[in-house]
Amino acid sequence: MTAKLIDGKAFAEGLRARVAGHVERLKTEHGITPGLAVVIVGHDPASQVYVTNKAKQTVEVGMASFKYELPEDTSEADVLALVHELNARPDVHGILVQNPLPPQIDPLKVIEAISPAKDVDCFTPDSVGRAVIGLPGPRSCTPLGCLMLLRDTLGSLSGLNAVIIGRSNLVGKPMAQLLLHENCTVTIAHSRTKDLPSVVRQADIVIAAVGRPNMVKADWLKPGATVIDVGINRVPAPDKGEGKTRLVGDVDFAAAKDVAGAITPVPGGVGPMTIACLLANTVTTASLINRLLPPRDLTA
Numbered sequence: 111m112t113a114k115l116i117d118g119k120a121f122a123e124g125l126r127a128r129v130a131g132h133v134e135r136l137k138t139e140h141g142i143t144p145g146l147a148v149v150i151v152g153h154d155p156a157s158q159v160y161v162t163n164k165a166k167q168t169v170e171v172g173m174a175s176f177k178y179e180l181p182e183d184t185s186e187a188d189v190l191a192l193v194h195e196l197n198a199r200p201d202v203h204g205i206l207v208q209n210p211l212p213p214q215i216d217p218l219k220v221i222e223a224i225s226p227a228k229d230v231d232c233f234t235p236d237s238v239g240r241a242v243i244g245l246p247g248p249r250s251c252t253p254l255g256c257l258m259l260l261r262d263t264l265g266s267l268s269g270l271n272a273v274i275i276g277r278s279n280l281v282g283k284p285m286a287q288l289l290l291h292e293n294c295t296v297t298i299a300h301s302r303t304k305d306l307p308s309v310v311r312q313a314d315i316v317i318a319a320v321g322r323p324n325m326v327k328a329d330w331l332k333p334g335a336t337v338i339d340v341g342i343n344r345v346p347a348p349d350k351g352e353g354k355t356r357l358v359g360d361v362d363f364a365a366a367k368d369v370a371g372a373i374t375p376v377p378g379g380v381g382p383m384t385i386a387c388l389l390a391n392t393v394t395t396a397s398l399i400n401r402l403l404p405p406r407d408l409t410a
């Protein structure tokens with residue numbers, strides 16, 4: 111059997127087109143240009159690529175993009191000062207501080223500093239709480255992107271066993287909340303989980319969000335399972351030439367595609383969905399900040 115390939119790139123293009131339509135309406139009918147500020151501290155080469163992709167696609171959908179690249183040795187006080195400045199700026203409707211941050215900066219302090227009204231990453235206690243109890247508000251971009259792909263692939267998720275590998279605040283935990291709201295039976299696995307292969311074998315839906323290339327093996331999968339590979343790992347690719355690299359996920363894709371029912375590729379799976387959801391969240395915050403009703407059809 112060969113799994114259905116879940117085309118996140120194409121799905122994200124459609125979502126961005128809908129976002130662009132709403133941006134156009136905000137501009138022409140209300141004179142508002144949604145603005146997204148991305149802050150990156152240090153020069154992690156992988157992060158640079160995401161930030162560049164985000165900035166390009168932000169402009170493509172008609173929004174304003176503000177990019178702040180701070181040196182690796184930036185103090186916590188300076189990052190907090192920048193966040194406060196962005197909180198106060200009327201032309202900025204969304205703030206994203208790229209993870210990971212260098213060790214001298216406490217990520218929780220930065221999260222607390224972000225205005226919940228501009229929290230397009232769904233990082234602040236206010237947004238996280240709203241997501242947990244099911245109140246309207248932003249939802250975490252990567253989990254939301256995964257959920258949209260799952261709904262598109264499977265329809266109703268009710269009653270399905272979902273196993274999430276990884277428990278970060280960025281991906282694993284918010285993914286669990288979204289799937290619980292879809293009536294999945296949710297298991298969160300992590301580095302201390304005993305006998306991970308047998309836990310994964312129970313899953314109708316597997317979400318891999320670890321950051322270890324090809325960790326999830328084909329023989330861990332229940333035949334027909336839907337596999338969402340969040341991992342983004344840069345590995346050497348000597349076949350492409352000396353010193354060249356390629357992106358791979360956390361799942362052994364080449365073998366898993368013969369066992370899974372459906373699977374996302376890396377690249378072209380979850381990554382583009384993350385950015386499209388970030389842009390959708392920015393339309394939502396720009397609407398709410400201006401006391402307008404946010405569009406309902408973007409990520410419903």
Ligand SMILES: NC(=O)C1=CN([C@@H]2O[C@H](COP(=O)(O)OP(=O)(O)OC[C@H]3O[C@@H](n4cnc5c(N)ncnc54)[C@H](OP(=O)(O)O)[C@@H]3O)[C@@H](O)[C@H]2O)C=CC1
Binds near residue numbers: 302
């Ligand atoms: N496609 C996209 O849009 C995005 C991709 N990513 C990618 O997803 C991956 C995960 O990101 P993130 O959540 O931020 O990563 P973190 O490093 O914050 O979390 C990794 C999680 O994996 C768990 N883990 C580590 N080793 C194992 C193991 N051997 N077995 C089981 N679980 C393990 C850790 O467990 P423990 O808590 O016990 O340490 C932790 O919970 C990365 O590759 C990242 O680049 C991230 C965001 C968006």
Ligand SMILES: Nc1nc(=O)c2c([nH]1)NC[C@@H]1CN(c3ccc(C(=O)N[C@@H](CCC(=O)O)C(=O)O)cc3)C=[N+]21
Binds near residue numbers: 208378
């Ligand atoms: N505060 C915060 N929010 C994040 O959402 C966040 C973060 N920090 N830190 C890092 C991770 C990672 N991440 C990705 C976004 C897009 C792609 C993406 O566009 N990927 C493309 C290809 C990229 C390429 O070619 O290099 C793809 O998978 O097809 C990947 C990864 C967001 N993250």
